[in-house]
Amino acid sequence: MVESAHVVEELYFVSTEYAVIENEGKVTVEVMRSSDDGQVSVSFFTRDGTATSGKDFKDTRGVITFAEGQLTQTISVKIIDDEEVEEDENFYIHLDPENIIATRTNPYKVQKDGDVTCVKIIDDDEPGNIGFQNAEVTFSETGRFAELTLVRESGCIGEIACTVSTAPGDAIEGTDYEPIPEDQTKVIFCHQQLQAHVRIPLINTQSFNKQCCFTANLTDIVGIRAEFIKDKTTCKIMICADDKMKNIIDNVTRIVAEDMDQFQVGHETWPEQFKNAVVMEDEDDGSILGTFLHFLSLPWKVLFAFIPPTSYCGGWLCFCISLFFIGVVSALIGDLAGIFGCLLPLNPAVTAITFVALGTSLPDMFASKAAALADDTADSSVGNVTGSNSVNVFLGLGLPWTIAAIYWELEGATDDWVERYGDLYNYPKGFIVPSAGLWQSVLVFTACALQCLAVLYYRRITYGAELGGPPGPAKWAAAYFIFLWFAYVFLSALGSYEVI
Secondary structure, eight states, X not given: OOOOOOOOEEEEESOSEEEEEGGGOEEEEEXXXXXXXXXXXXXXXXXESSSOBTTTBOOOEEEEEEOTTOOEEEEEEEBOOOSOOOOOEEEEEEEEEEEEEESSSSOEEEOGGGSEEEEEEEOOOOOOEEEESOSEEEEEGGGSEEEEEEEEESOOXXXXXXXXXXXXXXXXXXXXXXXXXXXXXXXXXXXXXXEEEEXXXXXXXXXXXXXXXXXXXXXXXXXXXXXXXTTOSEEEEEEXXXXXXXXXXXXXXXXXXXXXXXXXXXXXXXXXXXXHHHSOOTTSOSSHHHHHHHHHHHHHHHHHTTSOOTTGGGGHHHHHHHHHHHHHHHHXXXXXXXXXXXXXXXXXXXXXXXXXXXXXHHHHHHHHHHHHHHSSSSHHHHHHHHHHHHHHHIIIIIHHHHHHHHHHHHHOOOXXXXXXXXXXXXXXXXXXXXXXXXXXXHHHHHHHHHHHHHHHHHHHHHHSOSSOOSHHHHHHHHHHHHHXXXXXXXXXXXXXXXXX
């Protein structure tokens, strides 16, 4: 009887190639045997390919055992997930033909073409794609720079870079914009950076209707698997005139063209002046009070309508005749105040610092208010008050005294003066005007003026403004100034009446 020959069974990998994405954590391969009889064990081990053990996968060695009736078994290898952008890599898993243990009569061997399988590790760390955020952008030429934004999409791992260049359109390099500095033409996206910026210097040609363009282009991308975003490698850059300034100029031009007469300093002709003096103006609101004030001031409006318009002789004729009219009105106010003081009766000095001063200073007060409203600071307002009062003193005292002194030198003292101040007639220095307590009034005025300046300085360092500011302090300052005026009048009157 002839004994049958032993059949050699085989062990082999089900597939000679496997692929795994890096972030899956492990790969599992399948090993098969040709018979399910008995139990068999086989050793296996991993081998580096382009992937490196310890860096891309864990080096794995061991034994797999097929139980009775089991045809397949699996081997698992841990995959190491890193954040490095790299090409796809591979390693190998081998079955060791020298380490096979079987519990049945038929021997086992490793199939020649199935003793090794290749595992490809697919890198999941995407570097992303880069491009311009906008295909077209607009910048004002007054902005100094055209700042373009580059974005990174579909990944952010690792460092990638590209080069930015410009190409002229109807905007000319060197005339409308400057080239990008050489050290700034390369734009680098660092690891996990999603945006980058590049600045192109613009040239301000101060053109009112400027409208031109040029382009910026992306080239020379650097980075594994990095690409440009489709249709975002070119950006059109529009350069235009400053919209804000253009709108302001357009609006001002339109308003001036529509209401030119409202912006005139004066009227073109005398008839217009008389017409506007008689007809109620816009500020007269048509109320009973407005109508009353209009007719109350009508004689003065008609009187001052005789002043020539500012368009004559470059405004000089208006200026000179206005001064004459102001002098006439001031003289009239002074005489009326003097008569009123005599009727009360009041000391002439008291009349001068009350009614005369009020009558001549009220126009200055309204002018100072207008200056304060029209200016950011109180400089014009304070300067107007100081200047106008100085002129009042120079003209109100200096000019009459000068005329009187000349008359004194030519004609001598009048009989009325000799009768009133006879004991001073032979005073050796000639013409004199009795002060009548003037020094006391000047002393009190100086003290009050210094307090006013102190209050203004305090408001400047405390509230940042001489005028206005918080309502509470503003009202207290106004009340204190009014108190100082009453104190000045009261103390000067006491000095004039020789009480003090």
